[in-house]
Amino acid sequence: MKLNMKLKKGVPLIDQHDHQGFWGGKFGGSFIPETLKKPVEDLTNEFKKLRKNKEFLKKRDYYFKNYIGSPTSFVKLKNLSNHLGGAQIWAKVVSEANGGAHKIYNATVHALICKAMGKKYIVGDTGAGYAGKMLSMAAKKFGLKCKIFMGAKDIKRQKPNCDAMRENGAEIVPVYSGSQTLVDAVSECMRYWVSNCDNTHMCVGSTVGPNIFVKICGWSTAQISRELKKQLKKEFKKIPNKIKLINCVGGGSSAYGFWSEFIDFDKQQIELIGVEAGGPKKSKLHAAPLSRNAKVGILHGAASYVCQNNEGQINDTESISAGLDYPGVSPIHCFLKDTKRARYTYATDEDALNAHVMVTKFEKLNPSLEPSHAFAEAIKIAPKLSKDTIIIVNSCGDAKKDRDILRERLGKH
Amino acid sequence: MSSLLKKAFLNAKKENRPALLTYTVAGDNTKKKSLEILKSISNFADICELGFPHNTPIADGGQIQTSAYRAIKNGIKINDVFSIAKNFKKSKKNTPIILMGYYNMIFQYNENKFVDKCKKSKVDGLIVVDLPYPENKSFASRCKKNGVNFIQLVSPTTSQIRLKKIIKDSHDMVYYISMLSTTGGKLKVSPKKILERYNKIKNQNKSKNVVIGFGITEKTIKSLKKADGLVVGSAICREISKSIERRQNTVTNITKIVKRLRNKIQ
Numbered sequence: 087m088k089l090n091m092k093l094k095k096g097v098p099l100i101d102q103h104d105h106q107g108f109w110g111g112k113f114g115g116s117f118i119p120e121t122l123k124k125p126v127e128d129l130t131n132e133f134k135k136l137r138k139n140k141e142f143l144k145k146r147d148y149y150f151k152n153y154i155g156s157p158t159s160f161v162k163l164k165n166l167s168n169h170l171g172g173a174q175i176w177a178k179v180v181s182e183a184n185g186g187a188h189k190i191y192n193a194t195v196h197a198l199i200c201k202a203m204g205k206k207y208i209v210g211d212t213g214a215g216y217a218g219k220m221l222s223m224a225a226k227k228f229g230l231k232c233k234i235f236m237g238a239k240d241i242k243r244q245k246p247n248c249d250a251m252r253e254n255g256a257e258i259v260p261v262y263s264g265s266q267t268l269v270d271a272v273s274e275c276m277r278y279w280v281s282n283c284d285n286t287h288m289c290v291g292s293t294v295g296p297n298i299f300v301k302i303c304g305w306s307t308a309q310i311s312r313e314l315k316k317q318l319k320k321e322f323k324k325i326p327n328k329i330k331l332i333n334c335v336g337g338g339s340s341a342y343g344f345w346s347e348f349i350d351f352d353k354q355q356i357e358l359i360g361v362e363a364g365g366p367k368k369s370k371l372h373a374a375p376l377s378r379n380a381k382v383g384i385l386h387g388a389a390s391y392v393c394q395n396n397e398g399q400i401n402d403t404e405s406i407s408a409g410l411d412y413p414g415v416s417p418i419h420c421f422l423k424d425t426k427r428a429r430y431t432y433a434t435d436e437d438a439l440n441a442h443v444m445v446t447k448f449e450k451l452n453p454s455l456e457p458s459h460a461f462a463e464a465i466k467i468a469p470k471l472s473k474d475t476i477i478i479v480n481s482c483g484d485a486k487k488d489r490d491i492l493r494e495r496l497g498k499h
Numbered sequence: 500m501s502s503l504l505k506k507a508f509l510n511a512k513k514e515n516r517p518a519l520l521t522y523t524v525a526g527d528n529t530k531k532k533s534l535e536i537l538k539s540i541s542n543f544a545d546i547c548e549l550g551f552p553h554n555t556p557i558a559d560g561g562q563i564q565t566s567a568y569r570a571i572k573n574g575i576k577i578n579d580v581f582s583i584a585k586n587f588k589k590s591k592k593n594t595p596i597i598l599m600g601y602y603n604m605i606f607q608y609n610e611n612k613f614v615d616k617c618k619k620s621k622v623d624g625l626i627v628v629d630l631p632y633p634e635n636k637s638f639a640s641r642c643k644k645n646g647v648n649f650i651q652l653v654s655p656t657t658s659q660i661r662l663k664k665i666i667k668d669s670h671d672m673v674y675y676i677s678m679l680s681t682t683g684g685k686l687k688v689s690p691k692k693i694l695e696r697y698n699k700i701k702n703q704n705k706s707k708n709v710v711i712g713f714g715i716t717e718k719t720i721k722s723l724k725k726a727d728g729l730v731v732g733s734a735i736c737r738e739i740s741k742s743i744e745r746r747q748n749t750v751t752n753i754t755k756i757v758k759r760l761r762n763k764i765q
Contacts, residue, residue, distance in 0.1 A: 115634070117602055117631075117634070122656075123657070124657065269555065277681045280558055284656075383607065394607070398607035398608070399571060400555045
């Protein structure tokens with residue numbers, strides 16, 4: 087492998103990998119069983135064709151606008167900014183998207199690809215339940231049969247999204263192996279695909295997994311930053327000089343989508359900050375491979391920083407946020423970390439809960455526990471920054487799904 | 500010099516039967532027991548595959564997952580796997596042993612160190628489930644240079660062009676995955692179809708030993724006996740689970756099942 091830790095300009099980050107699928111010669115790739123070689127190759131070829139196909143792009147844009155509800159709004163959080171002092175805090179309210187989170191972009195694109203490939207069945211993994219809920223919505227919309235793999239622990243803690251999946255006619259397959267969370271759901275989903283790849287399409291719920299899934303997901307969520315770029319120009323007449331784009335990072339699909347249009351900018355002008363799940367304050371467990379210096383390893387078909395032990399066994403993770411509760415992370419974010427284009431930090435469960443409380447107190451916004459991690463960082467740094475600094479947080483999920491956890495942890499709600 | 504693997508296939512051929520390959524997980528359910536099982540079943544098996552367990556296996560079904568989790572829970576480490584292999588070889592120096600597992604374990608151990616250790620422990624072959632061709636090219640040739648067979652996998656989805664290249668780059672043994680499935684799935688393709696496909700692979704190069712695995716049990720093994728070799732894994736792991744549950748002797752029970760398997764292809 088040849089290392090090449092340099093970002094190119096003018097080329098989407100999802101396409102900056104070498105011929106074996108590695109970003110920076112180190113992250114990504116396709117570590118898959120022989121059986122999946124062919125379906126992955128078929129999907130790669132199909133996607134290559136479709137993304138250049140005008141009809142397909144028209145279809146995508148049509149559904150993004152009329153089904154997902156693009157663009158989602160870009161708003162100033164005046165009260166929160168005034169309360170904290172310092173930088174202006176803005177939010178890109180991606181949770182307005184149909185279904186309540188950014189996962190709908192990837193799900194819709196996968197459903198369209200599945201249709202284009204003539205497959206009738208679609209399967210996917212889910213942690214917080216949003217990826218599953220959105221895939222079940224898209225499957226229903228496009229007449230596909232849908233199975234969602236979900237850890238038994240997550241089924242318990244994200245009930246509202248499970249109800250939605252069932253209402254959409256999807257079958258939820260509970261996964262009891264390992265820690266019974268997202269990591270096990272992804273494994274089980276891949277195993278299912280190994281056995282059924284002849285008639286079934288697989289959607290990986292984030293910018294993780296074998297190279298092609300990273301690309302498709304990133305290509306889908308990139309819509310977020312395309313919208314934001316326009317909205318910034320409209321609001322400020324030009325792209326402002328001091329911007330900080332803050333996003334939570336689990337697998338990293340919303341963060342990539344939020345940043346993709348801005349990666350070519352100088353980091354003095356636009357800083358990219360990713361916030362991982364630090365887990366409970368008193369626990370040693372976390373889901374923050376980037377900011378807590380995990381080693382590179384192979385998980386779910388790709389090389390990335392992974393929470394693991396010396397032997398290469400994947401560690402248990404812990405986070406209040408099911409959507410961030412994952413031991414690996416997108417190879418794209420590993421590349422952004424090593425090239426120093428993005429900065430990664432973490433927020434604890436408690437930080438995220440406090441941020442959720444503060445944001446909902448001051449604003450008409452109800453960020454789920456995942457973006458609450460990003461808000462925690464915004465709240466932390468805003469007071470130290472100048473008034474002309476624009477902090478933008480991607481509020482990528484709605485807290486409806488967190489109803490039970492919030493009630494338990496905060497008493498009321 | 501002919502490899503032990505080649506010899507094992509040749510011996511079976513002389514007896515006009517396929518080679519019997521078993522798969523067990525190192526450290527299932529303890530280090531000591533898994534070594535005892537290996538020693539005992541190798542009286543009936545021609546080649547022993549020994550799994551180094553990983554806790555995030557993307558191609559294994561329930562039976563092997565259970566065995567792997569059990570072994571990890573009991574504290575098995577990669578170095579233990581090597582010492583089991585080494586100890587096995589001390590008493591069974593002519594029975595080939597193949598290590599099988601996922602790439603992250605090798606990557607963390609360090610590729611060079613891993614191959615070195617294989618050589619020192621007298622490991623004959625290596626199967627890496629998630630390091631397909633052509634990504635495995637350089638690692639495979641490193642194995643070969645050190646006298647370790649790198650075993651390429653072929654599946655029903657492998658295209659003709661790919662098949663040619665894989666066979667060309669393979670060493671003494673090729674592993675054909677009988678169907679689209681994780682390990683331990685029920686045989687959902689007719690033996691006739693599997694053998695048709697097997698013959699296609701075989702016709703690429705008759706000197707390569709092609710084994711069939713996935714879905715092979717006491718019930719199905721006889722129907723595939725025309726192959727060079729047959730691998731039984733999940734059926735054995737299931738028996739270990741059962742024996743533990745019933746507090747019976749795993750070594751005796753596993754040996755019995757392997758003996759029965761051998762009789763069916765005799």
